[in-house]
Amino acid sequence: MSIDPVYGLGLSAFLFSMGLLVIIIKRNAIFVLIGIELILNAANLNFVVFSSADPANTGQLFGVFSVVLAAAEAAIALAILLNIFKFYKSTDLHQLNRLKY
Amino acid sequence: MMLIDIVFYTFFLLAALAAVGILITKNVIHAAFYLVVCLISLAGLYVLFDATYLAVVQLLVYAGGVIVLLAFGIMITNRSDGQLLSSSHLLLPGILAFGGVLVLFTIFTVKFSPGIPVNPDSDQVQQMGIVFMTDYLLAFELIAYLLLVVLVGASYLAKSSQS
Structure with missing residues (x-):
């Protein structure tokens, strides 16, 4: 394969910063979850790029773990978000200012 | 330019543009579908980087599972009056963080990545x-x-x- 790894790393950097930007500026909690998925995928892309240089494919292995953790995180976060929505009738992060009700 | 380069740049641009789309859209369900495009393009890139197993896992778990979860989350938590939430805050700190992290990582990338060997098929x-x-x-x-x-x-x- 003749693809320069620098493109993969550059795309990974871009996706990471984009996810960070989404997390910081969006107010809807679901947008923030999507931003977190972007960041996790940027990390995964980095794993894969370095794994292509490694005969033992260790990066790809940890990429699988990271995908599983991302799925678990999405499930729990959406369950919590569901409860938040039931209570506040909104997913605007600016209105979520109480831990106890 | 070889065919594989064209495929690579297509996936590359699709992933980057879908990420930009997530940022600029105001509709949550559109953002979820942009995320699907981004994830599938990344699976294509994984194949090109010789990570075929992870590409399959990405398609099954992400494009299959996580997106369905997200879509259900959006459907359940959407406002019934059809009004969109106001979409952004903290714009300036966000842009500063974006630029800072992008410049930092790009510098690291350009400085440290040359000379990575490429693995033959296994x-x-x-x-x-x-x-x-x-x-x-x-x-x-x-x-x-x-x-x-x-x-x-x-x-x-x-x-x-x-x-």
Whole structure:
């Protein structure tokens, strides 16, 4: 394969910063979850790029773990978000200012 | 330019543009579909970087599972009056963080990445299966328990609390 790894790393950097930007500026909690998925995928892309240089494919292995953790995180976060929505009738992060009700 | 380069740049641009789309759209369901485009393009890039097993996992777990979860989350938590939430705040700090992180990572990338060797083809899946069940058996078992706990925990949290 003749693809320069620098493109993969550059795309990974871009996706990471984009996810960070989404997390910081969006107010809807679901947008923030999507931003977190972007960041996790940027990390995964980095794993894969370095794994292509490694005969033992260790990066790809940890990429699988990271995908599983991302799925678990999405499930729990959406369950919590569901409860938040039931209570506040909104997913605007600016209105979520109480831990106890 | 070879065919493989064209495929590579197509996936590259699709992933980057879909990420930009997530940022600029105001509609949550559009953002979820942009995320699908981004994830599938990344699966294509994984194939091109010789990570075929992870590409399949990405398609199954992400494009299949996580997106369905997200879509259900959006459908359940959408406002019934059809009004969109106001979309952004903290614009300036966000842009500063974006620019800072992008410049930092790009500098690292350009400085440290040249000279990464490229791996010839190998029997990846068999190799990874063996490594999973020998060297990384503890991590493998732990992640299985984690998934069980997440399953129970998510169904408990999402259960309607009639108290």
